[in-house]
Amino acid sequence: MAKKTAQAPSETFTGFTPYEIKKGEDYMSAEMLQHFKDLLLDWKQELMEEVDRTMHHMQEDAANYADPSDRATQEEEFSLELRTRDRERKLIKKIDKTIDRIDKDDYGFCDQCGVEIGIRRLEARPTATLCIDCKTLAEIRERQTGI
Numbered sequence: 001m002a003k004k005t006a007q008a009p010s011e012t013f014t015g016f017t018p019y020e021i022k023k024g025e026d027y028m029s030a031e032m033l034q035h036f037k038d039l040l041l042d043w044k045q046e047l048m049e050e051v052d053r054t055m056h057h058m059q060e061d062a063a064n065y066a067d068p069s070d071r072a073t074q075e076e077e078f079s080l081e082l083r084t085r086d087r088e089r090k091l092i093k094k095i096d097k098t099i100d101r102i103d104k105d106d107y108g109f110c111d112q113c114g115v116e117i118g119i120r121r122l123e124a125r126p127t128a129t130l131c132i133d134c135k136t137l138a139e140i141r142e143r144q145t146g147i
Protein backbone atom coordinates (compact mmCIF):
# COMPACT_ATOMS: atom_id res chain seq x y z
CA MET A 1 0.00 0.00 0.00
CA ALA A 2 1.38 3.37 -0.93
CA LYS A 3 1.98 5.68 1.97
CA LYS A 4 -0.36 8.59 1.93
CA THR A 5 0.62 11.76 3.66
CA ALA A 6 -1.73 14.49 4.68
CA GLN A 7 -1.31 17.61 2.65
CA ALA A 8 -2.13 21.06 3.80
CA PRO A 9 -5.09 22.46 1.92
CA SER A 10 -4.01 24.97 -0.61
CA GLU A 11 -5.24 28.54 -0.25
CA THR A 12 -5.59 28.61 -3.98
CA PHE A 13 -7.77 26.76 -6.39
CA THR A 14 -6.66 26.05 -9.92
CA GLY A 15 -9.58 24.17 -11.45
CA PHE A 16 -11.13 27.09 -13.28
CA THR A 17 -10.89 28.98 -16.55
CA PRO A 18 -9.54 32.51 -16.06
CA TYR A 19 -12.18 35.14 -16.62
CA GLU A 20 -12.01 37.06 -19.84
CA ILE A 21 -12.86 40.66 -19.25
CA LYS A 22 -14.97 42.06 -22.03
CA LYS A 23 -14.26 45.43 -23.49
CA GLY A 24 -15.86 48.13 -21.38
CA GLU A 25 -17.06 45.65 -18.79
CA ASP A 26 -17.49 47.07 -15.32
CA TYR A 27 -15.45 45.63 -12.48
CA MET A 28 -17.55 43.08 -10.61
CA SER A 29 -20.30 42.91 -13.15
CA ALA A 30 -23.00 40.32 -12.53
CA GLU A 31 -21.15 37.94 -14.81
CA MET A 32 -17.88 38.43 -12.98
CA LEU A 33 -19.54 37.83 -9.64
CA GLN A 34 -21.04 34.65 -11.03
CA HIS A 35 -17.62 33.54 -12.23
CA PHE A 36 -16.21 33.85 -8.72
CA LYS A 37 -19.22 32.25 -7.14
CA ASP A 38 -18.86 29.21 -9.44
CA LEU A 39 -15.15 29.08 -8.73
CA LEU A 40 -15.73 29.17 -4.97
CA LEU A 41 -18.43 26.51 -5.13
CA ASP A 42 -16.16 24.19 -7.13
CA TRP A 43 -13.34 24.80 -4.70
CA LYS A 44 -15.58 24.07 -1.74
CA GLN A 45 -16.71 20.86 -3.39
CA GLU A 46 -13.11 19.79 -3.88
CA LEU A 47 -12.26 20.52 -0.25
CA MET A 48 -15.27 18.63 1.03
CA GLU A 49 -14.24 15.59 -0.98
CA GLU A 50 -10.79 15.95 0.49
CA VAL A 51 -12.23 15.94 4.03
CA ASP A 52 -14.16 12.79 3.15
CA ARG A 53 -11.06 11.08 1.85
CA THR A 54 -9.11 11.90 5.01
CA MET A 55 -11.91 10.46 7.12
CA HIS A 56 -11.98 7.24 5.13
CA HIS A 57 -8.24 6.95 5.18
CA MET A 58 -8.19 7.24 8.96
CA GLN A 59 -10.95 4.70 9.44
CA GLU A 60 -9.25 2.26 7.10
CA ASP A 61 -5.89 2.61 8.77
CA ALA A 62 -7.16 2.45 12.33
CA ALA A 63 -7.63 -1.32 12.13
CA ASN A 64 -4.39 -2.08 10.34
CA TYR A 65 -1.80 -1.61 13.05
CA ALA A 66 -1.16 -4.12 15.81
CA ASP A 67 2.49 -3.37 16.59
CA PRO A 68 2.87 -0.63 19.26
CA SER A 69 5.67 1.14 17.38
CA ASP A 70 3.50 1.22 14.29
CA ARG A 71 0.76 2.67 16.41
CA ALA A 72 2.97 5.52 17.54
CA THR A 73 3.73 6.41 13.95
CA GLN A 74 0.10 6.10 13.14
CA GLU A 75 -0.90 8.44 15.94
CA GLU A 76 1.48 11.01 14.59
CA GLU A 77 -0.01 10.65 11.15
CA PHE A 78 -3.51 10.94 12.54
CA SER A 79 -2.82 14.10 14.46
CA LEU A 80 -1.35 15.57 11.30
CA GLU A 81 -4.44 14.60 9.36
CA LEU A 82 -6.70 16.01 12.02
CA ARG A 83 -4.88 19.31 11.82
CA THR A 84 -5.22 19.25 8.05
CA ARG A 85 -8.90 18.58 8.34
CA ASP A 86 -9.27 21.40 10.80
CA ARG A 87 -7.63 23.74 8.30
CA GLU A 88 -9.86 22.44 5.54
CA ARG A 89 -12.92 23.13 7.65
CA LYS A 90 -11.75 26.66 8.37
CA LEU A 91 -11.10 27.23 4.70
CA ILE A 92 -14.57 25.96 3.81
CA LYS A 93 -16.03 28.42 6.33
CA LYS A 94 -14.02 31.21 4.74
CA ILE A 95 -15.33 30.18 1.32
CA ASP A 96 -18.91 30.21 2.63
CA LYS A 97 -18.38 33.70 4.01
CA THR A 98 -16.98 34.83 0.67
CA ILE A 99 -19.93 33.37 -1.25
CA ASP A 100 -22.18 35.22 1.15
CA ARG A 101 -20.42 38.47 0.30
CA ILE A 102 -20.84 37.79 -3.40
CA ASP A 103 -24.56 37.30 -2.84
CA LYS A 104 -24.66 40.65 -1.07
CA ASP A 105 -22.72 42.25 -3.93
CA ASP A 106 -19.93 43.10 -1.51
CA TYR A 107 -17.02 41.36 -3.21
CA GLY A 108 -13.79 42.31 -4.88
CA PHE A 109 -12.98 45.53 -3.04
CA CYS A 110 -10.38 46.00 -0.35
CA ASP A 111 -11.84 45.99 3.17
CA GLN A 112 -9.19 48.45 4.26
CA CYS A 113 -8.96 51.09 1.57
CA GLY A 114 -11.80 50.27 -0.80
CA VAL A 115 -9.83 49.88 -4.03
CA GLU A 116 -10.49 47.09 -6.51
CA ILE A 117 -8.61 43.99 -5.46
CA GLY A 118 -8.37 42.92 -9.09
CA ILE A 119 -9.57 39.93 -11.05
CA ARG A 120 -6.22 38.16 -11.34
CA ARG A 121 -5.41 38.55 -7.65
CA LEU A 122 -8.85 37.27 -6.74
CA GLU A 123 -8.45 34.30 -9.04
CA ALA A 124 -5.18 33.50 -7.30
CA ARG A 125 -6.75 34.07 -3.89
CA PRO A 126 -10.52 34.05 -4.16
CA THR A 127 -11.04 34.66 -0.44
CA ALA A 128 -8.84 37.76 -0.37
CA THR A 129 -10.43 40.73 1.37
CA LEU A 130 -7.47 43.09 1.08
CA CYS A 131 -5.72 44.61 -1.91
CA ILE A 132 -2.07 43.66 -2.36
CA ASP A 133 -0.81 46.89 -0.75
CA CYS A 134 -2.94 46.58 2.38
CA LYS A 135 -2.12 42.88 2.61
CA THR A 136 1.60 43.56 2.42
CA LEU A 137 1.30 46.26 5.05
CA ALA A 138 -0.70 43.96 7.32
CA GLU A 139 1.94 41.27 6.99
CA ILE A 140 4.72 43.71 7.88
CA ARG A 141 2.78 44.83 10.94
CA GLU A 142 2.16 41.22 11.92
CA ARG A 143 5.86 40.49 11.76
CA GLN A 144 6.70 43.56 13.81
CA THR A 145 4.21 42.89 16.59
CA GLY A 146 4.75 39.16 16.43
CA ILE A 147 1.07 38.33 16.64
Ligand SMILES: [Zn+2]
Nearest residue numbers: 110113131134
Ligand atom coordinates in the same frame (compact mmCIF):
# COMPACT_ATOMS: atom_id res chain seq x y z
ZN1 LIG B 1 -6.31 48.19 0.25
